Amino acid sequence: MRLRFLQDDEKTFSSIETELPLVIEPVNEKSFTVLKTLLNESCDWFNKQLDTYGAILFRGFEVEGAEQFQKVLELLNIELEPVYHFGSAHRVRITDKVFTSSEAPPHQIIAPHNELNMVPIRPSVLAFFCQIQPDLYGETPIINTEKLFSSLSPSLQHKISNFPQRFVRYVPNHLLEIVFEELSRDEITKLLREQGFDFTWKEDGSINFECSHIPLFSHPRTNRLCFCLSIVDCLVSREWYRNLGQRYSFGQRLYSNWLPAKLYKRIQQGLTTAATVVDGSQKRTSTLNTYFLNDQNQYTTMTAAEAKELGRAEWKNAAIFQWKQGDILVMDNLQIAHSRLNTKPPRKILTAFGNMCNIRDIKPALLTSGLNI
Incomplete structure (x- = not known):
């Protein structure tokens, strides 16, 4: 496999963010079997990269549907949540732990947010899967909230x-x-x-x-x-x-x-x-x-x-890239916020989340001299 960051021709808009997400792609063999083997052998390593970079984009592997998407997340030892309570957007259940990402009107922009941001008990990991690549637009911008x-x-x-x-x-x-x-x-x-x-x-x-x-x-x-x-x-x-x-x-x-x-x-x-x-x-x-x-x-x-x-700071710090068929984006939902830009059908992005945590059990932020406080 190859590790890299997004190239200019993969981005829709330029920003000051250059290391989000970490892209992991196959060098030669791109079958789903190869991806499963990589995850089986190096699950802890992948999760360390998630801690380091905040988001991982698996790109170029042959992932074909919701069941394979769910299997990837399970191989990453993500304890997936089977219910979606408190959601603001209507979703359609695809498997026991995979849903459509949003049924919002395609012309509408969904503002940047962390998933279930008003709920104390929320997912620490959120993932998306591009089952049908958008014909036009439909990006999912992501933002490192510490940098923001x-x-x-x-x-x-x-x-x-x-x-x-x-x-x-x-x-x-x-x-x-x-x-x-x-x-x-x-x-x-x-x-x-x-x-x-x-x-x-x-x-x-x-x-x-x-x-x-x-x-x-x-x-x-x-x-x-x-x-x-x-x-x-x-x-x-x-x-x-x-x-x-x-x-x-x-x-x-x-x-x-x-x-x-x-x-x-x-x-x-x-x-x-x-x-x-x-x-x-x-x-x-x-x-x-x-x-x-x-x-x-x-x-x-x-x-x-x-x-x-x-709003200007969100835009400046957002990594905005084009979806490709089979992409899996895994994010640290505590650190990384996401959005959805306007689109034109067809577009089908699936989602799943897990490793639930209670933010009331997490210690307050340590505001350091590196921040503008």
């Missing part, structure tokens, strides 16, 4: 590291079976209590649940800073749409680039409200909002300038 955090201004670093984030989620009754995979009300209640959520059941069977935590902690094996990327703000995502303007119509480019921030945010919030309200009272879709808790324990949000700064 270190590139932020001291004032924004201070806010993130000192003010807890509050995650507020609403799930209507008819979507409970998707978000909680058909758990009963009693089982959902037990799960929320175990995870330490504040929650309220509504008369119509819908539920609100909330939790808070500082999004910075030390990696349990490497002690590197992990920045849980979980800020939901349309002004952050706006920077991504701006950088991808050539993929959208002239009118959409004008909307993303020239509208004043306050007006842009008001319109986006109005569009969200229109999409989630049927009769002015009954919400029909699940919603997730994040806030900072200030010194007075009051909810605050990012300023327009802070959101713009974060």
